Amino acid sequence: MANAKDLKVTLVRSLNGRLKAHIACVRGLGVRRIHSPVVVKDTPENRGMINKVSYMLKVEEA
Structure with missing residues (x-):
């Protein structure tokens, strides 16, 4: 059901003690x-947010 233009994002590290922007x-x-x-659209905006906090996320194609 999900397109190749969707990404499955999973948080794998805690948000405790992180920067407010992250x-x-x-x-x-x-x-x-x-x-x-969570499934999100593969847009430049979402990619930018993913890149900023990539150390806390696991990203897969949905």
């Missing part, structure tokens, strides 16, 4: 909890 990026992607995947 927390905002994770929230902007729609991720709420650790190990809960």
